[in-house]
Amino acid sequence: MSTSGYTYLCRIETLQEGVPRRFEAQGVPVSLVLTGGEVFAIHDLCSHAAVSLSEGEVEDCAVECWLHGSRFDLRSGEPLDPPATRPVPVYPVTVEDGSVHVDVRDSVLSPQLDGGAQQ
Numbered sequence: 001m002s003t004s005g006y007t008y009l010c011r012i013e014t015l016q017e018g019v020p021r022r023f024e025a026q027g028v029p030v031s032l033v034l035t036g037g038e039v040f041a042i043h044d045l046c047s048h049a050a051v052s053l054s055e056g057e058v059e060d061c062a063v064e065c066w067l068h069g070s071r072f073d074l075r076s077g078e079p080l081d082p083p084a085t086r087p088v089p090v091y092p093v094t095v096e097d098g099s100v101h102v103d104v105r106d107s108v109l110s111p112q113l114d115g116g117a118q119q
């Protein structure tokens with residue numbers, strides 16, 4: 001379902017606190033994270049070498065990439081640790097009557113990989 005740019009992804013009760021879950025919204029891979037009672041949506045590919053952030057761990061308001069350990073702030077997408085240097089897009093989320101929607105057209109950033117990133 002898509003209403004005014006927002007795409008329905010799931011019911012909030014299917015998300016587990018601190019456990020990222022991968023979705024596709026209009027062809028865009030998105031990781032949904034419930035942390036501290038709030039839902040965040042971040043592009044699912046690490047800006048360093050494009051592995052899935054849904055397989056990473058969440059602490060406070062950041063997700064840690066499982067491959068090389070960069071953490072990304074779920075509010076801004078900014079990297080908090082090396083080796084990643086570029087932010088990952090984050091998307092607006094709405095929760096209405098328990099239904100979680102995301103607008104993947106409304107990121108302030110386009111996905112970009114670090115130049116020369118190696119796995």
Ligand code: FES
Pocket residue numbers: 046047048049050051065066067068069070082083084
């Ligand atoms: S692939 Fe994510 S930090 Fe390297």
